[in-house]
Amino acid sequence: MKTRKVLFLLEFLATIVFLFLFVFGMEYLYKNEITRIDLLYSSIYNSDNNIELAIVGNSHAGAMGCTPFVQTDKIGNYSVGGQDLFHASLVISEVLARKKKLKYLVLFVDYDLMGYSLVTTNQRYTDREYYKYSDTMQDMSLGNRIMAQLNFFRNNRDLSRLKNRFTNSEIPSVKTENLNFIPIVEGRDDNSLCEMRAKEMTSVKFNKKLLPENEKILSEILEKVAKNNVKLIVVVPPKRECFYRYANKLNTQIAKKSLYKVVYSCENVSFIDLYEDMSFADDDFIDPDHANSKGVDKIVINISKYMQ
Amino acid sequence: MQFNSIEFFIFLPIVFLLYWFVFNRNLKLQNLFVLIISYIFYGWWNWKLLFLIAFTSFCSWYSGLLIEKFRDKAKLINGLNISVNLIILAIFKYYNFFVQSFADIFRYGNSDGLLLNVMLPVGISFYTFQALSYSIDVYRNNIQPTKDIVQFFAFVSFFPQLVAGPIERATNLLPQFQKTRNLNYEQLTGGLRQALWGFFKKVVIADNLAVYVNIVFNDIHTYSGFPLMWATLFFMFQIYADFSGYSDIAIGIARIFGFKLMENFRRPYLSRSIKEFWNRWHISLSSWFRDYVYIPLGGNRVSMSRHFYNLFITFLISGLWHGANWTFVLWGSYYGGLLVLERILHIKSYRITDKYSICQVPRLIIVFFLVFLGWGLFRSNSITDAYYLFTHLFDINSGIIGVPIISTKTFITLLILVVFVFIVDCIKEFTVKCYHKKILIYVWVAFLIASIYILGKFEEQSFIYFQF
Numbered sequence: 001m002k003t004r005k006v007l008f009l010l011e012f013l014a015t016i017v018f019l020f021l022f023v024f025g026m027e028y029l030y031k032n033e034i035t036r037i038d039l040l041y042s043s044i045y046n047s048d049n050n051i052e053l054a055i056v057g058n059s060h061a062g063a064m065g066c067t068p069f070v071q072t073d074k075i076g077n078y079s080v081g082g083q084d085l086f087h088a089s090l091v092i093s094e095v096l097a098r099k100k101k102l103k104y105l106v107l108f109v110d111y112d113l114m115g116y117s118l119v120t121t122n123q124r125y126t127d128r129e130y131y132k133y134s135d136t137m138q139d140m141s142l143g144n145r146i147m148a149q150l151n152f153f154r155n156n157r158d159l160s161r162l163k164n165r166f167t168n169s170e171i172p173s174v175k176t177e178n179l180n181f182i183p184i185v186e187g188r189d190d191n192s193l194c195e196m197r198a199k200e201m202t203s204v205k206f207n208k209k210l211l212p213e214n215e216k217i218l219s220e221i222l223e224k225v226a227k228n229n230v231k232l233i234v235v236v237p238p239k240r241e242c243f244y245r246y247a248n249k250l251n252t253q254i255a256k257k258s259l260y261k262v263v264y265s266c267e268n269v270s271f272i273d274l275y276e277d278m279s280f281a282d283d284d285f286i287d288p289d290h291a292n293s294k295g296v297d298k299i300v301i302n303i304s305k306y307m308q
Numbered sequence: 309m310q311f312n313s314i315e316f317f318i319f320l321p322i323v324f325l326l327y328w329f330v331f332n333r334n335l336k337l338q339n340l341f342v343l344i345i346s347y348i349f350y351g352w353w354n355w356k357l358l359f360l361i362a363f364t365s366f367c368s369w370y371s372g373l374l375i376e377k378f379r380d381k382a383k384l385i386n387g388l389n390i391s392v393n394l395i396i397l398a399i400f401k402y403y404n405f406f407v408q409s410f411a412d413i414f415r416y417g418n419s420d421g422l423l424l425n426v427m428l429p430v431g432i433s434f435y436t437f438q439a440l441s442y443s444i445d446v447y448r449n450n451i452q453p454t455k456d457i458v459q460f461f462a463f464v465s466f467f468p469q470l471v472a473g474p475i476e477r478a479t480n481l482l483p484q485f486q487k488t489r490n491l492n493y494e495q496l497t498g499g500l501r502q503a504l505w506g507f508f509k510k511v512v513i514a515d516n517l518a519v520y521v522n523i524v525f526n527d528i529h530t531y532s533g534f535p536l537m538w539a540t541l542f543f544m545f546q547i548y549a550d551f552s553g554y555s556d557i558a559i560g561i562a563r564i565f566g567f568k569l570m571e572n573f574r575r576p577y578l579s580r581s582i583k584e585f586w587n588r589w590h591i592s593l594s595s596w597f598r599d600y601v602y603i604p605l606g607g608n609r610v611s612m613s614r615h616f617y618n619l620f621i622t623f624l625i626s627g628l629w630h631g632a633n634w635t636f637v638l639w640g641s642y643y644g645g646l647l648v649l650e651r652i653l654h655i656k657s658y659r660i661t662d663k664y665s666i667c668q669v670p671r672l673i674i675v676f677f678l679v680f681l682g683w684g685l686f687r688s689n690s691i692t693d694a695y696y697l698f699t700h701l702f703d704i705n706s707g708i709i710g711v712p713i714i715s716t717k718t719f720i721t722l723l724i725l726v727v728f729v730f731i732v733d734c735i736k737e738f739t740v741k742c743y744h745k746k747i748l749i750y751v752w753v754a755f756l757i758a759s760i761y762i763l764g765k766f767e768e769q770s771f772i773y774f775q776f
Contacts (some may be wrong), residue, residue, distance in 0.1 A: 004493040011497060014750075019757055026761070122519055124767060143314040143766055157762055203527050 023150075030151035033161055037129035040080045044094050051076040051099045053307075056091050057108025058083045060237035060290060079108065082126065084117050085217045090134045092221055096228045105225055106233045106303060111255040111275060114214045115206040125156040191242060197288040198246035206251045211258045218259075222266045231270070233306050234263055238274040238295065243288045270306040274299065309352035311557045312511055312766070319349070320561070327565060328491050339462050339485055342565070346467035350430075357429045360396070365464040367392050368439035372446040372453035372460075386447040390440060397436050400426055405632030431471030433629055437596055439464050442478035444600055451479050459485045466567070468558040472551070474572040474592035481567070489566030499563030501753065506556025508756045508764075513725050514550035515765035517542040520714055520722055521687070528693050532700035538719075540684040540701070545726045547683065548576065551590070574660060575733040577679065580671040582646045583657040585679060597626050616651065620644035630686075635694055639686045646678060664738070721763075 052074045055061050059081035076099070078091055088107065096102065118126050119138045131137045131148035147153040155161060225232040236259070239247075256275075263271045274280065284295030291299060309316050323345045331341040351358050371389035375382045404423045442460070445451045454460050463482050469475075524531050524539035531539075555572035562569045572592050579585035586594045605618040620641070627640015650657065658668075684701065688694035 008493040008497055012500075015753060015757070018754055019761075022758060022761060139767075141314075146314070147766065159762070199527075199530055203530060204523050 023152075026152040027150060029162055030155050033151060033155045035129045035154055036080055037126065037133070040078060040091065041094070041133045043076070044078055044091070044098060047076045047099075048073055049099060050074060050101055052101055053104040053106065054095050054099060054102055055079055055106045055108070056088050056095065057106075057235075057237075058088075058110070058113070060110060061106070061108030061235075082118065082123060085109070085113055085214050085221070086138050087118065087127070087130055089217050089221050089224075090130055090136070092224065094133070096224065096230065102228070102230050104231050104233060104307060106235060107221065108235050108237055109218070109259060110201070110237060111252055111259055112201045112206050114218075114255040114258045115208050115210050115251065116201075117207070117210050117214075120207055120210065121205045125153060129154050194240065194242035194288040195246040198243050199248070201289070202248040202251045206248065206255070208251065208254055211254065215258055215262050218262045219265070222262070222269055226266070226268050231307075232268065233270045233272065233303055235299070235303065236273040236275045237289070237299070238277050238280040238284070238291065239289045240280075240282055240285050242282075244276065272302050272306065274302060309349050311554065312507065315352065319345075324564060332491075335486075335488055336456075336458065338489070339456075340458050342467075342485075343458055343462040343465065346462065346465040346470060349467040350465060350470055353430050354427070360400075360429055360432070361435055361465055362461070364393060364396065364436055364439050365461045366457075368443045368464070369454070369457055369460040371443040373455065375443065375446050376453045382447050386443055389443045393436050393440055397432060399424070400429055400432055402628075402632050409634070434473050434475055435464055435470060437475050437593075438478075441475070441596065441600065442482070445478050451482065454482060454486075466562070468561040468565075468567075469569055472554045472558070473590075474555055474558065474570050475596050476569060476592070477596075480570060484567050491566070495563050495566070499560040501560070501749070502563065503557045503560030504753065504756050506553040506558075506560060508760055509549040509553030509556065509729070511764035511766065512759055513729055514546045514553060515767070516725060516763065517546040517549070517722055520719070521546055523714070525687050525689065525693070528688070528696055533703040536684075536697055536701050540680060540687070540697070542722060542726065543687045544577075544680055544683045545729055547686075548573070549729055575737045577676060577730065578664075578672065578733060578737050579675050579679075580658045580664075580668050581655060581675060582643065582650055582678065584660065585675060586643070586647075587660055593626070593629070597622050601625060616648045619647050619651070623647065634691050635685055635688050638691065638694070639682060642682055642685060 050073060053076070055075070055077040057079045059079070061077070061079040076095070078095055080091075083091070092105065092107070095105070117138065118124065124139060124144065127137045127139055128144065128148035131145070132154070137144060137148060222232060263269055279298060280291075280295060284291055284298060286292040309319060323341075327338065327341060327345075331338045347358055347361075350361060367389055371385050374385045378385065403426075407423055442451070442463075446453045459482070463476075463478065463485055466476070466481065521539050521543045524535050525543070528536070552573040559569045559572070570592055572590060574588040574591065576585055576589040579588055602618055602622040605621065606614055607618060608615045610618065621644070623640045623644030624637065625640065627636045627638070627643070630636040630639070649655075681698075684697050685694050688697055
């Protein structure tokens with residue numbers, strides 16, 4: 001009996017030690033890994049305080065045909081792919097707090113963003129990435145807060161990063177300069193890519209139960225920006241014709257109504273809806289829903305009309 | 309409280325230490341402690357639901373005493389207790405479903421005013437059936453009624469198996485509350501290992517497969533062919549890993565508290581007939597229906613047509629037990645029909661202990677395929693979706709993966725997980741038990757821990773069977 005007891009205690013202790021060694025080993029290996037959100041916040045912290053125009057949104061704003069975090073002396077692009085309204089709100093708070101000379105804030109909001117959240121689309125790891133900078137997350141459960149402290153979990157437990165490090169290859173997602181836009185899925189024909197993206201954005205990731213919550217977040221953003229005497233320009237980015245064809249019409253309509261309701265309830269907001277803008281043709285895009293440099297020029301012209 | 313939650317990981321060691329090192333001197337005190345922690349565990353969801361489980365437990369406990377005291381009126385008392393329990397179950401689980409269905413059939417129009425605004429209590433079907441089995445067994449003289457209310461309440465609410473089984477019989481579990489339990493270190497390591505394996509199946513296998521399955525089944529009309537096939541196959545393994553994972557955790561945790569629960573799964577996808585499948589899948593429920601529905605109806609000791617009727621009706625009810633949806637009714641009927649067909653065609657039914665031979669491979673494949681179709685029906689959100697699934701399942705013009713946000717790498721990982729579960733089952737079924745060697749056990753435990761840490765989903769996704 002005594003021997004069994006000792007053996008059990010030894011086995012139990014060994015298991016706990018193994019678990020701790022494993023966890024700390026992973027933390028050690030991932031301690032220097034940089035995520036996209038680390039880069040985003042470092043660009044907010046390090047960019048010039050003379051910034052007068054800030055761009056916030058997801059890949060449709062960040063990409064604008066090229067890589068995010070491209071800065072000029074007076075323009076700061078603080079967009080990151082896949083960002084939802086909750087996290088955009090966190091970024092805006094940080095930008096407003098740090099950029100005292102800010103005059104304009106351009107917020108890119110797709111219709112489908114009104115029914116989208118990182119947490120409900122299996123991207124909690126991204127939610128965790130923000131926690132370090134914002135002290136808040138969408139999922140504030142104890143388990144998620146613990147995971148948000150661990151580098152391994154902040155990096156989506158992506159073992160390929162480790163492999164890349166050991167083979168000395170760089171990770172495309174964290175490059176910051178001279179990067180051309182990477183299509184979401186490579187090797188797909190045009191039509192199936194359109195279908196896939198449209199389904200992804202308007203069906204798979206869209207959840208109409210999130211509409212009230214996102215309306216509230218967007219209202220808070222509008223209020224927050226107005227309080228800081230910054231002019232807000234909300235832009236619905238354009239899409240290719242094939243995107244509309246495969247998009248879920250019902251969800252798109254519900255989301256559009258929801259977005260319009262919030263934006264038109266606020267007087268000091270300029271609103272540019274380019275979703276079905278006929279001036280955009282297929283050659284203005286690099287893929288079904290991301291503008292190339294020609295498309296970006298057109299978007300910029302539209303935005304500049306609303307700036308003094 | 310969920311097994312896959314942080315709260316439970318704090319709760320378990322505390323109650324374990326208190327159970328074995330503080331409340332171990334007195335059996336009554338230890339049972340009372342089990343009852344309290346079980347109620348805390350269950351009340352974590354919603355403390356108001358404790359009144360319901362307490363009422364259900366009281367009805368069955370008191371019926372047991374009355375049956376013993378008034379043997380001449382035993383049938384009436386037992387019938388009353390069954391009725392009360394089934395009415396409670398019906399109100400919480402089926403009332404809205406039937407009202408809505410009748411309104412749809414008779415085109416009543418808006419039935420919202422007739423619907424009840426009640427939530428489905430977690431695990432109500434499980435503990436109701438467990439409590440019912442007690443009063444029926446007392447009525448049948450299979451067990452002596454217990455006068456100890458704490459003991460009985462602890463039996464009904466025993467936390468490891470409270471919300472998703474195994475549905476224990478009073479004849480097996482209740483006597484274990486009447487005997488002194490000693491801390492057995494072999495049982496302890498075995499229990500922890502089984503719970504770890506169950507946890508792995510839940511957070512690594514089931515929850516990862518759920519991502520693909522949910523994408524497809526929640527928007528089924530936009531897919532056809534391969535994505536539907538993969539989603540159905542993945543669901544087949546998701547539900548197996550999810551539910552058998554829960555059972556393994558329940559059995560493992562019960563073992564560390566000195567209790568032995570019944571086996572609930574025994575490699576069901578290695579069945580050679582539908583009957584054998586039901587002897588391997590959710591064993592505690594199948595045997596419950598056999599003993600308390602099928603046999604009282606007359607079982608197979610009646611005319612052939614009546615026998616077929618008994619089989620069919622048992623599975624129809626079993627389908628409805630799973631949930632208030634016509635897809636479950638159809639799913640139960642599907643299995644009832646298949647079992648009747650097996651009898652009509654005199655298809656040999658194998659026992660679990662029968663050895664396998666190479667010529668049984670076609671049978672394995674056919675049964676696997678029939679079960680695959682059954683899970684498609686089970687997972688469909690409505691009859692319309694099920695119809696769509698079966699009319700588009702074999703349309704192979706679509707792409708192989710064909711589902712947004714699932715990359716090829718993720719898809720291959722999911723396939724590997726499915727194959728892994730299947731291989732582990734094959735190893736357990738066909739090989740000598742070399743895996744009892746110490747060194748292999750250590751490697752296995754290390755592998756499970758590392759896999760859970762790297763691949764596990766920790767978003768506290770509910771176990772599928774919680775809704776039943």
